[in-house]
Each structure stands twice: as C-alpha cells, then as structure tokens.
Amino acid sequence: MFNKIQNYKSDPIESLFDRLAADSDPAKIDLGIGVYRDDSGKVPVMQAVLRAEQQLIERGLPKSYLSPLGNAAYCEDIEKLALGADHPILIEKRIVSAQTPGAGSALRAGAELVNSLSPESALWASQPIWGHQLEFFDKVGMDIHSYRYYDQQNSVLDFDGMLEDLQGMRPDDLLLVHGCCHNPTGQDLNLQQWQQLADVVIQTGALPFLDVAYQGFGEGIEEDVAGIRLFAERVPQLLLTVSSSKSFGIYRERAGLLSVIVSADDGTDIQSVRLKLRDTLRQLYFMAPDHGAAVVHEILSTPELEKLWRKELDEIRLHINKMRKMLRQAIELANSDFDAEFIERQHGMFSCLPITEDEQKHIEQKYHIYMLPNARMNVAAMKDEQAAVLAEVFAKVRAARQ
Numbered sequence: 001m002f003n004k005i006q007n008y009k010s011d012p013i014e015s016l017f018d019r020l021a022a023d024s025d026p027a028k029i030d031l032g033i034g035v036y037r038d039d040s041g042k043v044p045v046m047q048a049v050l051r052a053e054q055q056l057i058e059r060g061l062p063k064s065y066l067s068p069l070g071n072a073a074y075c076e077d078i079e080k081l082a083l084g085a086d087h088p089i090l091i092e093k094r095i096v097s098a099q100t101p102g103a104g105s106a107l108r109a110g111a112e113l114v115n116s117l118s119p120e121s122a123l124w125a126s127q128p129i130w131g132h133q134l135e136f137f138d139k140v141g142m143d144i145h146s147y148r149y150y151d152q153q154n155s156v157l158d159f160d161g162m163l164e165d166l167q168g169m170r171p172d173d174l175l176l177v178h179g180c181c182h183n184p185t186g187q188d189l190n191l192q193q194w195q196q197l198a199d200v201v202i203q204t205g206a207l208p209f210l211d212v213a214y215q216g217f218g219e220g221i222e223e224d225v226a227g228i229r230l231f232a233e234r235v236p237q238l239l240l241t242v243s244s245s246k247s248f249g250i251y252r253e254r255a256g257l258l259s260v261i262v263s264a265d266d267g268t269d270i271q272s273v274r275l276k277l278r279d280t281l282r283q284l285y286f287m288a289p290d291h292g293a294a295v296v297h298e299i300l301s302t303p304e305l306e307k308l309w310r311k312e313l314d315e316i317r318l319h320i321n322k323m324r325k326m327l328r329q330a331i332e333l334a335n336s337d338f339d340a341e342f343i344e345r346q347h348g349m350f351s352c353l354p355i356t357e358d359e360q361k362h363i364e365q366k367y368h369i370y371m372l373p374n375a376r377m378n379v380a381a382m383k384d385e386q387a388a389v390l391a392e393v394f395a396k397v398r399a400a401r402q
C-alpha cells in the first residue's frame, strides 16, 4: 500500500524547516518557527509554570481519564481571561467550552462541527494567513475564500478591501479572524474596525470563528482582547478558540480552548450543543492531554502565581517590542529612504518584510535567511546582530530593483 506514496511533496512550511535543517552554513538565520526566544536564544520556561508544576506534583497528580471536553476548570479560567469575568456571554451562560490539545485541534474540531451541521458553509480567511490554518478547514471539505486583509508591499491593513470582500459571505459561512497579533502580518484591527466587522457579520448572517493565539503579546493581556470582547457582545453567535501555547510558553503540552457561543433567542438547546461537541471531539481524537491545562489552571487559581505569570508575560511583550524597535532602526539605518514604522505599529511575534516571493527565495538561497511564506519574520526570535544582517540584505534587494 505505502508504495503508492512516491515523490511526496510536503507542506511548504515543513519543507522550509527541512531546508533549514539541511543547510550547513554556520551563519544561517532562522526567522521561521513561531516560538518566543529570550536574549540568549532559548525558548524560556516561565517561573510561574515551573512553580505550578511543582505544586501539582507535591499534591499528587491524578492520571485517570477526563471527559473528551477536557479540563473544565481550565475552560472556565480561559473563558474569563479572554472574555472578561463579567462578559454578558458568561453571565447569560450562552457558552459551551472544551479544552483541546491546543488551538490547532480546536480549529480542526470547530471545522468538523460546523461542517456536520451545515455542509454548505464555506470558510473565509484573511489574505495572507498562517498557512497551516487552512488545512483544518480544507480537510473537512469546506470551500475556502480569501478576503483582502493586508497590503504587503505597502505594509498596511486593507480594511476597505476586507469589508468589500466579506459582503460575499452567505448565512452560516465561517469567518475566521485572528483576535490579536495576526499571524503572519502582526497587523490588527482597531476597536472601531471590530465594530464595523460585527455589522458585516450581523448583516450577512455569517458565523465568526475568533482565534486568539497571542493574548498578552501585543499591547497587554487585557488590551489585546478588547476588540474581541466588544465584537462578541454584538454578534449573535460565534466560535472562539484560545491557545495557551504562547501566552504560557507551554507549546508542546498542548492546551487550548474551544468555545461555542450560542444565540440567546433562536431556540438553541445548549445542553444538546454540549453533548454534540463532546461527541465531535471524542470521534476526532478521543481525549486531550491534561498536563498543560492543569498547569494553567494552577496558575490562574493561585493569586501569587497569577501575579508572577502576568509579570513574566509583560516582560516577554516588552522584549518583543524592544526587538521591534531595534529592527525598525536597523532597517532605516541601512535604507535611509525607507520608513519601517510598520514594524513598531504591528503586534506580536510576526511581521512580513515587503518583498516579493522571488526576492524571498533569493534571500534564502544567497544569504541563508529563512522566513515563512509572505516573508513572515519572527521578530520575537531575532537576535540583535541578525536584525542588522537582515537590514543590509533588505537594502541589497531594494537596490537590485532599480
């Protein structure tokens, strides 16, 4: 059977990591993978996480099965962290949540759920988008439409284009929107734009799927979710996923939230939604791992650890913003006629260098600098000296255009 698989062409992001691993140049620069690195180049483990793990071990970790809905205490914590404890959705109890193995699995499960209820629903995703994200929807057979979001060559949000394209959404189509620190562009909506987006959702009858993967990496833990909180108050129903991979630095532990937020007045039986969600998850992967979720719950239910975690996350954000400033300065120093303001304006780990696909290929082949599609640079993993190298290379690429 397996001899049917010949000359298999892997996913472009995985192939990039293969090329990077095979590149023996000691000066190669990895701006690809989406993890935060500190000044020493390490992916740090937060003290709050280490202390929570210690507390859990001292108390004796249970190892029995949980429900396919995962760790319920974690779900309550993350609902409150993302939406705010006094959000109308929580007060009105219009939410059913599951703890999933990260937001990636939540996206896949959300796609499965929607497709089983409404096989005609298509997905609308920003252009550009984090490439792996589309697979979750493609694999359940959904049609995928792009909406204009970002003008990479001019480094600006294309909000008019976005609203115009989204007029094409039909009732029950899924609208995927990143809650903050958009991947790959770092370009977010402001509060007024979130309101306008809610109007389009209400008018078209589309179902939003909010994806919050970097809470605390942009402007602040509360500030980063101000837009989605407003938006969620206005739209009748939505799906929400929140990742704990980045915000708690527990990438490989796999903890995320999937919430179904139902309408208050269309006769939805929320208990049935809960059972349907539980069956959907069980059929996909049976059970989620618990360790990461238990750690997050330990942190968020221990005031001292929560305080420590907030402080550590604030430090990460400050470090990223320092790197953004430094990269902007390095680019402007090497390119005196170029305004790199967008790098400081954008949020989170990523920004896209305004170059073409061919130029990106050239940079990889000649200078051994590896970026994800759309020239996505992980600013949060960049070292000081790498910023200067990248800035010089960008100047050479621009000079070659003339």
Ligand SMILES: Cc1ncc(COP(=O)(O)O)c(C=O)c1O
Residues within 6 Å of the ligand: 034, 101, 102, 103, 104, 105, 130, 178, 183, 211, 212, 213, 242, 243, 244, 245, 251, 255, 256
């Ligand atoms: C926007 C977005 N959503 C979801 C994910 C998946 O996160 P997780 O590690 O929780 O599966 C990522 C990871 O990079 C992401 O950037």
